[in-house]
Amino acid sequence: MSQPTGACPHAWRHQQQHRGRMWATSRAFRRQLVLLRSLLPSPPTPPPYSFPSVAGRFFAPSCSSPSSTPSGSIRASHAMAGSAVYEADAEAVVRRITPPLDRSRHKGQAGKIAVIGGCREYTGAPYFAAISALKVGADLSHVFCTKDAATVIKSYSPELIVHPILEESYSVRDDERASVSSKILTEVAKWLERFDCIVVGPGLGRDSFLLDCVSNIMKHARQANIPTVVDGDGLFLITNNLGLVEGNPFAILTPNVYEYKRLVQKVLNCDVNEETAAEQLTLLCQKIGGVTIMRKGKADVISDGKTVTQVSTFGSPRRCGGQGDILSGSVAVFTSWARHFIMSNEEPKEKSFVLMQCRVNPMTLGCIAGSLLLRKAASLAFEKSKRSTVTTDIIEFLGKSLEDICPAEH
Amino acid sequence: MSQPTGACPHAWRHQQQHRGRMWATSRAFRRQLVLLRSLLPSPPTPPPYSFPSVAGRFFAPSCSSPSSTPSGSIRASHAMAGSAVYEADAEAVVRRITPPLDRSRHKGQAGKIAVIGGCREYTGAPYFAAISALKVGADLSHVFCTKDAATVIKSYSPELIVHPILEESYSVRDDERASVSSKILTEVAKWLERFDCIVVGPGLGRDSFLLDCVSNIMKHARQANIPTVVDGDGLFLITNNLGLVEGNPFAILTPNVYEYKRLVQKVLNCDVNEETAAEQLTLLCQKIGGVTIMRKGKADVISDGKTVTQVSTFGSPRRCGGQGDILSGSVAVFTSWARHFIMSNEEPKEKSFVLMQCRVNPMTLGCIAGSLLLRKAASLAFEKSKRSTVTTDIIEFLGKSLEDICPAEH
Numbered sequence: 001m002s003q004p005t006g007a008c009p010h011a012w013r014h015q016q017q018h019r020g021r022m023w024a025t026s027r028a029f030r031r032q033l034v035l036l037r038s039l040l041p042s043p044p045t046p047p048p049y050s051f052p053s054v055a056g057r058f059f060a061p062s063c064s065s066p067s068s069t070p071s072g073s074i075r076a077s078h079a080m081a082g083s084a085v086y087e088a089d090a091e092a093v094v095r096r097i098t099p100p101l102d103r104s105r106h107k108g109q110a111g112k113i114a115v116i117g118g119c120r121e122y123t124g125a126p127y128f129a130a131i132s133a134l135k136v137g138a139d140l141s142h143v144f145c146t147k148d149a150a151t152v153i154k155s156y157s158p159e160l161i162v163h164p165i166l167e168e169s170y171s172v173r174d175d176e177r178a179s180v181s182s183k184i185l186t187e188v189a190k191w192l193e194r195f196d197c198i199v200v201g202p203g204l205g206r207d208s209f210l211l212d213c214v215s216n217i218m219k220h221a222r223q224a225n226i227p228t229v230v231d232g233d234g235l236f237l238i239t240n241n242l243g244l245v246e247g248n249p250f251a252i253l254t255p256n257v258y259e260y261k262r263l264v265q266k267v268l269n270c271d272v273n274e275e276t277a278a279e280q281l282t283l284l285c286q287k288i289g290g291v292t293i294m295r296k297g298k299a300d301v302i303s304d305g306k307t308v309t310q311v312s313t314f315g316s317p318r319r320c321g322g323q324g325d326i327l328s329g330s331v332a333v334f335t336s337w338a339r340h341f342i343m344s345n346e347e348p349k350e351k352s353f354v355l356m357q358c359r360v361n362p363m364t365l366g367c368i369a370g371s372l373l374l375r376k377a378a379s380l381a382f383e384k385s386k387r388s389t390v391t392t393d394i395i396e397f398l399g400k401s402l403e404d405i406c407p408a409e410h
Numbered sequence: 411m412s413q414p415t416g417a418c419p420h421a422w423r424h425q426q427q428h429r430g431r432m433w434a435t436s437r438a439f440r441r442q443l444v445l446l447r448s449l450l451p452s453p454p455t456p457p458p459y460s461f462p463s464v465a466g467r468f469f470a471p472s473c474s475s476p477s478s479t480p481s482g483s484i485r486a487s488h489a490m491a492g493s494a495v496y497e498a499d500a501e502a503v504v505r506r507i508t509p510p511l512d513r514s515r516h517k518g519q520a521g522k523i524a525v526i527g528g529c530r531e532y533t534g535a536p537y538f539a540a541i542s543a544l545k546v547g548a549d550l551s552h553v554f555c556t557k558d559a560a561t562v563i564k565s566y567s568p569e570l571i572v573h574p575i576l577e578e579s580y581s582v583r584d585d586e587r588a589s590v591s592s593k594i595l596t597e598v599a600k601w602l603e604r605f606d607c608i609v610v611g612p613g614l615g616r617d618s619f620l621l622d623c624v625s626n627i628m629k630h631a632r633q634a635n636i637p638t639v640v641d642g643d644g645l646f647l648i649t650n651n652l653g654l655v656e657g658n659p660f661a662i663l664t665p666n667v668y669e670y671k672r673l674v675q676k677v678l679n680c681d682v683n684e685e686t687a688a689e690q691l692t693l694l695c696q697k698i699g700g701v702t703i704m705r706k707g708k709a710d711v712i713s714d715g716k717t718v719t720q721v722s723t724f725g726s727p728r729r730c731g732g733q734g735d736i737l738s739g740s741v742a743v744f745t746s747w748a749r750h751f752i753m754s755n756e757e758p759k760e761k762s763f764v765l766m767q768c769r770v771n772p773m774t775l776g777c778i779a780g781s782l783l784l785r786k787a788a789s790l791a792f793e794k795s796k797r798s799t800v801t802t803d804i805i806e807f808l809g810k811s812l813e814d815i816c817p818a819e820h
Contacts, residue, residue, distance in 0.1 A: 101727035101797070104708060106667055110729060137797040140731045151558075155565040158534035159732065159800045164558075399798025408727075408796040 085278045085301060088309040090372035093365050095406045097338040098137070111138035111336045113329065114191065115199045116214055117232070118145025119168055122203030123152040125232060125325045128391055129202040130160050132329035135398040136373065138336075141329075142195070144188055144217075146210070147171075149203070163187070169209040177209060185216045192220055196336035197227040201234020202325045211237050218244050225250055227335050227363065231328040235259045239266050247289035249304075252335065252363050254294045254328055263293075277301070278308040292363035294331070296324065300371040304361045311368055315375035316382035322391030327374045330398070334373075335366025376401035495688045495711060498719040500782035503775050505816045507748040508547070521548035521746045523739065524601070525609045526624055527642070528555025529578055532613030533562040535642060535735045538801055539612040540570050542739035545808040546783065548746075551739075552605070554598055554627075556620070557581075559613070573597070579619040587619060595626045602630055606746035607637040611644020612735045621647050628654050635660055637745050637773065641738040645669045649676050657699040659714075662745065662773050664704045664738055673703075687711070688718045702773035704741070706734065710781040714771045721778055725785035726792035732801030737784045740808070744783075745776025786811035 099110060113133040118126035126149070130141040142161045143153055150164030165187045172180050192198070198221055200214060214237060221228050227250040230238055235255050238244045239262050245251040255263055264272050264280065267287050273280055278301070285293050285305035292304040299312035339362040377397035378389075385393045509520060523543040528536035536559070540551040552571045553563055560574030575597050582590050602608070608631055610624060624647060631638050637660040640648055645665050648654045649672050655661040665673055674682050674690065677697050683690055688711070695703050695715035702714040709722035749772040787807035788799075795803045 098797075103724070103727055105727065105729055107729040107731055107733075134730065134800055135798040137728075139729050151562055154533050154562040157802075158537045158566050159730075159802065160534065161532065161731075163531055399795050402798070403796045408792075 088368040114142040117202040117204040118149035119205035120148040125203030128325035129329035132326040136333040168207040197332040201232035204233035249290040251291040294367040302367045311371040316378035331370035334369035338362035338365035498778040524552040527612040527614040528559035529615035530558040535613030538735035539739035542736040546743040578617040607742040611642040614643035659700040661701040704777040721781040726788035741780035744779035748772035748775035
């Protein structure tokens with residue numbers, strides 16, 4: 001991916017529009033349309049390339065779209081290139097990617113998730129992420145954390161498998177660092193390939209030795225093509241070491257307003273510009289190279305550098321800490337399901353992951369579904385507990401929220 | 411028991427059929443019929459040797475039975491040799507073996523169970539097994555685990571008695587191993603004979619020193635004729651050291667699909683063959699020598715090398731981790747109850763355990779009852795919590811499930 005010389009210049013925008021036109025006439029775009037159509041409950045027969053009328057089942061133009069675009073490949077491709085934001089039909093996404101509950105399935109087939117996080121200081125965040133994964137419907141949820149954190153996280157719930165593997169600087173002598181770091185990687189690597197998705201960051205803290213170890217784990221996960229949701233202190237880590245996610249189509253970043261600001265400053269060397277927010281987000285994804293970013297806020301805006309979609313269903317006015325952790329755990333499960341859904345609904349010859357960027361992006365679908373579910377659950381929890389709503393209350397409504405959208409009858 | 415020269419050969423099958431015919435005319439078979447009859451709520455007077463019409467109260471031919479067998483000792487004995495699978499009348503089994511609640515009883519008389527498991531990594535599994543034993547109706551439930559695990563397991567529930575006795579390699583110096591191992595056995599042995607049944611394996615992990623210590627505990631339990639349910643990492647242990655269960659009629663193995671596959675490969679030196687599944691399971695029990703195996707799956711199929719029965723009541727499509735632990739704890743309680751029921755309903759001269767293999771096998775009854783109860787509880791939990799059902803939700807329904815089958819009024 002060639003880099004623009006400055007942040008958001010006009011030249012870059014024109015170049016992007018040209019690329020958008022190229023994209024709209026490409027085989028990859030056609031394939032994406034076919035796949036979008038395959039996701040629809042009852043396939044319509046839209047005119048070719050009329051992006052909104054097809055993708056509109058998932059992505060309806062939102063208020064922040066610069067103009068309504070009834071049809072036309074150029075406007076559509078322009079939208080694909082990042083200047084229009086489509087409101088996702090998030091309920092349809094949830095319904096389509098959530099796997100049916102099949103009596104013949106074995107333990108693990110509905111998803112195995114791991115959270116890398118939890119240190120001497122933080123234990124709630126990794127617990128929230130990991131238990132949310134189970135409550136959304138994963139079969140197994142692991143946490144890899146420090147010894148200090150492990151006892152506490154285990155005691156929150158017997159449902160989680162908690163590995164007291166990580167170490168912080170205070171517990172490791174300087175001359176032991178290399179060997180301890182290598183041992184940690186070996187221990188985690190034994191498990192990594194079993195997971196459908198990992199979440200890096202909840203309650204990770206900022207200890208330099210711990211972050212070095214987690215960098216190694218992220219590199220290993222990337223080599224194994226394991227989707228990786230990066231949140232919280234994981235975003236601090238990758239903002240200072242972009243190489244960890246650069247060019248990784250399996251990486252999902254979920255920054256909040258502050259984390260997004262730091263990311264934009266670091267990567268685009270400018271401040272967040274709300275007037276060109278969608279373009280800036282697209283550009284950010286492209287400059288990091290193929291990652292998916294969900295910018296959390298009043299609406300959660302999601303881009304993979306090609307499409308920009310948002311989920312703006314109202315959740316709750318309570319802003320208690322921990323909701324981001326629910327989101328990261330939920331996105332991990334939905335991303336696994338979306339990958340499985342897409343893999344099992346396409347031609348065998350297209351199963352290679354190198355085509356990922358030419359297809360409907362399961363990372364985007366995972367973000368859309370996770371965002372909606374959190375918002376629904378937060379809304380129900382607020383209705384019940386009002387100002388005293390805490391994260392645990394919201395987690396208790398994940399099941400009902402999913403059931404309301406996508407009943408588990410089988 | 412003579413060993414077949416290869417896995418599942420025709421010669422072996424014919425030999426088994428011959429043995430089946432011998433068995434059908436034997437005193438032992440007659441004794442088994444008498445005992446099956448004694449388990450019936452209102453004893454009928456069936457024609458002698460018509461196995462299905464008698465055992466049909468507990469074991470109705472299932473869909474996987476090769477053919478319906480209205481009567482006839484040969485078909486029946488053939489079934490006994492393993493080629494037909496009878497659906498257990500599991501509700502009748504639960505009703506008959508569950509002891510009445512008698513005001514004159516003392517603490518401990520409804521069952522004392524111990525779980526050997528729980529290490530630095532796993533704490534949920536032994537907790538699930540031990541708390542399930544209590545929720546089914548045992549009076550006392552102990553856990554023997556490592557020091558690291560003990561604090562956490564204690565924190566899950568004040569109901570359990572948790573012994574921080576086991577050690578893992580990392581906490582024992584090489585020169586201390588023999589003395590630590592001996593001390594551990596002495597500590598556990600003090601308690602062992604008080605238990606009606608032990609469960610070996612939930613959350614045991616795979617540390618070599620720990621597994622060596624647990625091998626010693628298993629040998630001791632065997633000498634004391636204590637029924638032993640082997641699950642999870644306990645199955646890993648015995649698959650690599652079959653001597654621990656060989657020829658032990660008090661051993662119950664509860665493998666899932668992967669554990670069963672490894673066991674078949676190790677013992678029969680072949681792959682799992684679904685077409686001859688019942689015969690293969692029978693053969694596996696026979697080759698290990700007298701153990702009872704419950705092969706978990708869509709239906710739980712149970713054999714002690716003579717009969718093959720199954721429980722296929724539908725439970726839940728959720729496959730969250732931990733359900734196997736509920737099952738192992740429940741089977742432990744029901745096996746204790748079944749043993750007590752049989753011992754108190756037969757002629758005094760038959761009370762010797764050496765006749766165990768000639769009688770209705772309490773291990774089989776324990777498996778049938780445990781399987782049904784888990785399935786009922788999982789079904790109720792799923793009805794309530796749908797996709798967000800976790801193991802704790804299922805445990806909460808063990809009591810209601812048992813009450814529905816077998817009300818505690820007295």
